[in-house]
Amino acid sequence: MRVSARTSRQRLATSVLAVLLAVGTAACSGEAPDKPAADAPAAGDTAGGTGGGDSTPDSGQDPGVVYAACMRDNGVEVDDPKPGERPQIPEGTPPRVLDKLEKVCGELPGSGAMTGGLSSDVLKSPEVEALRLTYLTCMRKNGYEQPEPDANGNVSMQITPEYTAAQKACTSENDALSKKIKELAKQGGAQ
Known part of the structure; x- marks a missing residue:
């Protein structure tokens, strides 16, 4: 089965989102994750x-x-x-x-199994955090509510029609977030 470039980008974006949601949720929980x-x-x-x-x-x-x-x-x-x-x-x-x-x-060596081995510095950078919040706000405005974390702070993501529609509507926000993550990763961390 051949996978289109658009499908690959959507899967990558989904993977990046899942990690960012988990990191953001864990960072906001006030407790260390149990892992x-x-x-x-x-x-x-x-x-x-x-x-x-x-x-x-x-x-x-x-x-x-x-x-x-x-x-x-x-x-x-x-x-x-x-x-x-x-x-x-x-x-x-x-x-x-x-x-x-x-x-x-x-954790996958280099941190972030689904984000290309990103360091926590990249994921916690103020620039990435601001873009992540912009992206999540867009997703909410377009009908996708982030699932609540479980007792360990993990978020279980499922691709639903609401998620897919919101993802499509928030392409520019997602692209900006992905671009910043890649930029910081190439630089070796947050600036």
Whole structure:
């Protein structure tokens, strides 16, 4: 099945939105999220010592490869990334599976599994936050209400007709947000 560039952009935008909503919700909750750290060993890790942990010269383990192994251990078929890169989450992976991966495997090395390995500096920058709020305001004005977070601060996103219509109406706001995120990511963080 061939995926159009527009469909790919919509899926990327959906993924970016899901992470930004989760980050924004967690940041506003006033409590630390209840999830393992990126360097915590993964539960049920059986891939020969490839659970959790940052890549250091001493460990010899690339964090992307470690995370990919944890993903496979938890039912998501993914190839090992090249050294220094992050695993690519397969299109169509349900949000509940992504939530499970984050709880079991921790954050994807580089932070933000669905945002291209962005640092928290990028996601928390005042510029990104302002654009995110503009985008979310547009989404609400166009009929999409952000789901309430669960007890752990996680937001379960579902693509509904309301979401799709609002996403289409808020293309310019989403494009501005995506552009700023990419710009800051290329610069290596928030300015």
